[in-house]
Amino acid sequence: MATDLNLTGHALTPGAQRSWWLREALAAEAGAPCPPLARDVNADIVIIGGGFTGLWTAFHLKRRHPDLGVVILEQDICGGGPSGRNGGFASGWWDELDGLVKLYGADAAVTACREVSKSIDALGEFCIEHQVDAWFRKSGYVFAATGPRHEVMCEEMAHAAAEVGVPEEMVHLTREEVQARCASPAFRTGAFMRDGASVQPAILARGLRRVVLGMGVAIHEGTRVERLDAGPVAVTERGVVRARQAVLAVNAWGVDWPALAGRVAAWSSYIVLTAPAPDKLKEVGWTGGELITDLRQSLRYFRTTRDGRIAFGGGGGRAAAKIGPSFTHSVRAVEEAAEGFRRFFPTWADVPIEDGWGGPIDVGPTHLPAFGTVEPGNVHYAVGYTGNGVAPSHLASRVLADLATGEDSDVVRLPMVNPRTRRFPPEPLRSLGAFAVRRAIIAFDNAEERGSRPNPLASAVARMPRRLGYLLGP
Secondary structure, eight states, X not given: OTTTTTBOGGGGSTTSSOOHHHHHHHHHXXXXXXXXXXXXXXXXXXXXXXXXXXXXXXXXXXXXXXXXXXXXXOSSOTTSSGGGTSOOEEEOSXXXXXXXXXXXXXXXXXXXXXXXXXXXXXXXXXXXXXXXXXXXXXXXXEEEOOSHHHHHHHHHHHHHHHHTTOGGGEEEEOHHHXXXXXXXXXXXXXXXXXXXXXXXXXXXHHHHHHHHHHTTOEEEOSOOEEEEETTTEEEESSOEEEEEEEEEOOGGGGGGOXXXXXXXXXXXXXXXXXXOOHHHHHHHTOOSOOEEEOOOSSOOEEEEOTTSOEEEEEOOOOBOSSOOGGGTOOHXXXXXXHHHHHHHOGGGXXXXXXXXXXXXXXXXXXXXXXXXXXXXXTEEEEEOOTTOOTTHHHHHXXXXXXXXXXXXXXXXXXXXXXXXXXXOOOTTHHHHHHHHHHHHHHHHHHHHHHTSOOOHHHHHHXXXXXXXXXXXXX
């Protein structure tokens, strides 16, 4: 299979090394050392997790309240988790209008979307202000239909935007308009969302690390928090942090935290990366830097890089109660992503796929993140990005900073703050159900893509979440 797909180099050994993004970022700037916690310390706020959510929260806290004592505890290195592995899609929520309106109403949905739009622009402003060359490029987002049902979905997304009075945010595209942006033989009609920017995610994460260190935040990498006792007190192997407030910024590792039980499930997502081929990009007309996805439920997402590569995400389908090697070391998942890439870009058959990596994503019951506070009232969380956290994590951090400091603001009144939504069932039903549904959704999508009828059993399992009240699946 690997030979047929022209996989070479690190694509054959997913998980044996860090993502290409993070290797590039660390080679450019390793950053000041942040040794593990080795003693007991006191702080105003302890943040568990050093990815986008944790780093942005620290940034907003220190920018507004420079005298606060803020400590970040990260089990790996900052950016070592999803923040340094994702596709680098800083995208809006206008494609989620249907679900947002169903959950919260039209006015609240538009307000939430506008806040994410502000966060996308804020990423670019941050990069300029702090000289973080994270490849920020706001070129918009193309949704490319690859089947009849997906063409209807593109029409519905544009209609949903018009219904709430923002037709300019999601525009329907003809087949010719899609092909003008990227000439793949798999693409039919589509839709265009102007709220879409690409970033090199690991450079952004490491740049954030540098900035918050300069603001006086204490970061301890290689420090796994074993539990959070009342206080809150973050307990690690070699020391504790006693604080007035705590922030859980743990993404998919939320499955291990009792306070987040039922709010999140862990699925895997994998990315493959081609060798540079800028002339090939010109041949397909994909020179504008647009983000692109298809409309499968098991989403395929792809973008270009500065040196003319294509990063193509998808495949996977792993789900488990504990995050383990299947989330990072699956050659099969890399091959599934590579198969999708080869189908979409057959003229790239002679371009090797040089790298492949994967990791967990935190999936929420509504396909949207939730932010809030759990008992006894001084522990705050953000979970459920469902693979789309680059811009929403910036919004989440604004919410978390205000919750932790007790500030009344517009963002803490957003409908996804302390929402009353359906939760996932307890273990082992959660992980067993997630695995079965994920594989059924992929089988359903693959059958549709081939133009055949989905297996009745796979179809029934794939549709089960929506029948149970979750906003997941077809």
